[in-house]
Amino acid sequence: MGGYLSGGWRRYYLILGDLFSDSLENLIKTGIVSEFNKSRGTIAFQPAILEIFRLFDKERTRGLRSAELENIRVQLENAYQQHETLSFSDDNIAFLEQRDHLFDLLRTINSQIQNNTDHLQHEADRLSQRLDQDTAVLSLQASQQHREMLVQVKRIYDREIIPTLEFLNIREYSKTKAPLAIIDDIIRLYDIRGYEDDSYYIGQYKLSILSHYKTVEKVKQALQRYLHQERRHRLTYNAIEQAYLDLQTKAQSTFTESLKDKYIFKLFAQESLYFRGLKNHAAGQEARIEWHERNHLVYFEEYLIQQNAKKRSESSAEIKTFDNRPKNDRHNAIKRRIEKIIKACDIKPPVDDLYLEMHSLLMDELQADYQLQYLLYAVSCFKQQQGSKFKTRVSFSYPQKTIRYQNQVLEYNKREFIS
Amino acid sequence: MISNELSQKIYNQLINGKAINKNSYVEKSNELTENPLYSEIFINFDEYRQLYQRINFDLVNKNGSFYFIRELNGGDANDATIKIQALLIIIGRIVMEKGYLFDVLTDYRAGIKLEDLSLAMSEERYTDILHTCKLCSSRSIEDEINSHLIARGIMFKNSRGHFVLSDAGAAFFSELIDSK
Numbered sequence: 001m002g003g004y005l006s007g008g009w010r011r012y013y014l015i016l017g018d019l020f021s022d023s024l025e026n027l028i029k030t031g032i033v034s035e036f037n038k039s040r041g042t043i044a045f046q047p048a049i050l051e052i053f054r055l056f057d058k059e060r061t062r063g064l065r066s067a068e069l070e071n072i073r074v075q076l077e078n079a080y081q082q083h084e085t086l087s088f089s090d091d092n093i094a095f096l097e098q099r100d101h102l103f104d105l106l107r108t109i110n111s112q113i114q115n116n117t118d119h120l121q122h123e124a125d126r127l128s129q130r131l132d133q134d135t136a137v138l139s140l141q142a143s144q145q146h147r148e149m150l151v152q153v154k155r156i157y158d159r160e161i162i163p164t165l166e167f168l169n170i171r172e173y174s175k176t177k178a179p180l181a182i183i184d185d186i187i188r189l190y191d192i193r194g195y196e197d198d199s200y201y202i203g204q205y206k207l208s209i210l211s212h213y214k215t216v217e218k219v220k221q222a223l224q225r226y227l228h229q230e231r232r233h234r235l236t237y238n239a240i241e242q243a244y245l246d247l248q249t250k251a252q253s254t255f256t257e258s259l260k261d262k263y264i265f266k267l268f269a270q271e272s273l274y275f276r277g278l279k280n281h282a283a284g285q286e287a288r289i290e291w292h293e294r295n296h297l298v299y300f301e302e303y304l305i306q307q308n309a310k311k312r313s314e315s316s317a318e319i320k321t322f323d324n325r326p327k328n329d330r331h332n333a334i335k336r337r338i339e340k341i342i343k344a345c346d347i348k349p350p351v352d353d354l355y356l357e358m359h360s361l362l363m364d365e366l367q368a369d370y371q372l373q374y375l376l377y378a379v380s381c382f383k384q385q386q387g388s389k390f391k392t393r394v395s396f397s398y399p400q401k402t403i404r405y406q407n408q409v410l411e412y413n414k415r416e417f418i419s
Numbered sequence: 420m421i422s423n424e425l426s427q428k429i430y431n432q433l434i435n436g437k438a439i440n441k442n443s444y445v446e447k448s449n450e451l452t453e454n455p456l457y458s459e460i461f462i463n464f465d466e467y468r469q470l471y472q473r474i475n476f477d478l479v480n481k482n483g484s485f486y487f488i489r490e491l492n493g494g495d496a497n498d499a500t501i502k503i504q505a506l507l508i509i510i511g512r513i514v515m516e517k518g519y520l521f522d523v524l525t526d527y528r529a530g531i532k533l534e535d536l537s538l539a540m541s542e543e544r545y546t547d548i549l550h551t552c553k554l555c556s557s558r559s560i561e562d563e564i565n566s567h568l569i570a571r572g573i574m575f576k577n578s579r580g581h582f583v584l585s586d587a588g589a590a591f592f593s594e595l596i597d598s599k
Contacts, residue, residue: 138529143520236521239596240511247508248544251551274591275500277477277489278571279436 063123063160064116069167072109073179079105080182080189088193099198102186106205109179116164117212117219120156124219127153131226150230153223161220168213180206334369335377341365342381349390351417355379355410359403372408379415391418421466425459429467432456433476436499438485438572438587444527449578451527460486482593484586485572498553503567505552507591510582513539525589530581533561 027033035044045053064072079102086095131149170180177185183206190199341361351357358378362370383392393416400411432439443454460467460478471478476488514524514531517539523529537560539545549555554563564582568574573588584592 138526140517140519140523140531140535143523143529144518147518147520233520236592236596237515239598240508240515240521240592243508243595244512247505247548251548254551273500273504274481274594275438275487275503275573275587277479277497278438278487278500278503279434279476279489280497280499 063119063156064112064164064167065159066163068112069163069179072112073167073176073182075105076109076179076182076186077177080186083186083189088190088195102202103205106183106202106209110205110208113164113168113209113212116160117215120160120164120216120219123156124222127156127226128222131229147233150226150233153226154230157220157223157227161216161223164216165213165220168210168216170210180210183209334366334374337366337369338362338374338378339381342378342385345382347382347386347417349417349419352414353401354382354392354415354417355401355403355412357417358382359405363405370405372403372405372410375403375410386417392416393418421463421470422459425456426467426470429456429460432572433471433478433486433488436487436571438487438585440485440572440586441483442586444575444577444583444585446576446578449528457486481587482590484590487587499567502552502554502563503571503573504591505548505554506563506567507573507588509540509545509548510536511592513545521592524582524584527575527577527583530577530579530583532581533564536560536564536582 024033024036028036032046032049033043034046035042037043079098082098083095083102086092086098088095090096127149131146131153167179170178170184183202187199187202187206190196190202345361347357347361355375359375362374362378366374395414395416397414401414403410403412429439439456439460440454441457442451444450445452464478464480468478471488472491475491477491478486478488480486510531511521511524513536514521524531540549540555540560546555549563554567558566564574568582568588569576571587572585573591574582575585577583
């Protein structure tokens with residue numbers, strides 16, 4: 001039976017078929033193409049040819065699995081049994097045929113193991129590269145792909161790597177004889193019967209097959225890390241699944257239990273609760289509050305009004321009086337001096353400009369301590385003291401009168417001091 | 420030496436049934452940082468334990484990952500604890516059943532979207548369990564997660580708005596796996 005091709009492969013070989021349409025007949029004749037159906041658009045190659053194609057495309061090569069390795073082992077065992085019954089002689093045609101068959105078999109096995117090793121190395125590299133890219137799995141999709149890759153690693157490990165290592169391990173004890181141990185038996189047969197050259201060549205084949213053990217072992221080591229990841233994932237899955245099933249069983253039992261034990265909360269053992277005794281919220285876990293929508297603008301304006309009112313009431317409460325000031329206030333000291341100066345001064349009416357007169361007086365008396373702001377206080381004091389005896393007359397002018405002193409300016413309406 | 424400032428913060432969290440995790444998530448910089456409250460308890464554990472014992476609480480450290488308080492001589496299993504456990508198991512199951520890696524739930528940069536959880540949890544098999552546990556009967560799944568997991572420091576929302584297990588949440592699953 002030939003191997004049918006499907007999908008992209010089929011299209012590819014049909015194109016080849018078109019290119020070499022003249023040769024297609026030859027291919028059919030030589031048996032390379034075992035079947036060609038023009039109406040269905042299918043072409044079937046001999047399995048050996050497909051194997052050749054696979055060699056050019058590592059993605060499509062498949063490793064040897066247990067069944068195929070067992071088949072090889074059985075063939076070797078048969079070959080050994082055949083040789084055991086034969087008389088070793090160059091005249092014995094049956095022996096010569098069996099010998100040729102044995103060497104063909106060894107060549108095939110060597111080639112298959114070589115391809116298998118290449119395939120495993122390729123797969124290990126491919127999966128490692130892919131998995132190492134995903135050091136941080138940040139999306140569900142990436143995580144799903146990562147997990148699928150881990151499953152692939154596990155599959156290759158279980159189905160291809162372990163069977164291959166068992167196949168190549170001569171020390172492994174099992175009920176059936178190891179394939180390489182069978183080759184050793186065949187070598188011994190050839191040695192005993194005096195065919196040392198043949199036994200030497202069979203030994204070389206054995207060494208060549210055995211040499212793949214280290215490479216496959218390295219592939220196994222390289223995948224160990226991912227196998228741990230996969231195992232961790234599997235254990236997590238199992239644990240969560242178990243916990244979920246327990247929870248589901250408890251939930252389902254509440255539908256059938258008597259009313260007394262109806263609630264699922266009674267079914268949990270204290271010890272099974274990880275957060276056992278975790279304190280309830282202080283506010284109560286089940287509290288439900290009617291939370292109506294509110295117009296925040298209105299509330300904000302109301303708040304501002306309240307704040308303004310508060311500010312106003314606070315500012316009136318903070319009115320400061322002279323007495324509230326500490327006794328050692330410098331301004332108060334100067335004001336007390338001014339009061340004394342005014343009391344002692346000898347200003348008599350008529351005075352044309354009381355402000356100017358007072359200004360001259362204070363400059364002389366206070367000297368460095370004098371500032372223009374004290375002039376108003378001095379005039380006020382003077383009016384208080386002399387007001388009962390004399391009069392002041394205000395005269396308005398535009399622009400107003402000004403007094404400049406130490407970068408300060410006082411603008412005022414002139415007051416005449418009259419009797 | 421107990422810090423007054425930190426001890427007040429610790430008290431506020433523990434008395435409200437919140438776990439104090441080893442690491443806390445900073446949304447602004449999207450990173451995990453060491454939780455000063457956890458370190459404070461860790462350094463002064465004996466003093467804090469004594470302090471809480473005097474007000475009838477046992478200060479518990481779980482898996483070296485978080486602290487919480489439980490009432491000394493407490494009664495039956497409280498409903499809130501079962502609700503937390505049920506929610507965590509269902510969230511874990513959803514992630515695993517859909518073929519995602521569990522790491523998605525524990526990596527602070529990843530997490531699971533509310534939509535993914537809501538969609539899965541709306542399946543009858545899950546709603547039956549949730550309703551039995553008095554969950555999602557009058558509130559949405561988001562409200563339940565916020566109330567039972569986020570508010571208690573068992574999960575947090577990362578800067579992408581995805582739900583991620585905190586140290587306390589992850590420790591629950593670690594023990595679940597180790598016990599099997």
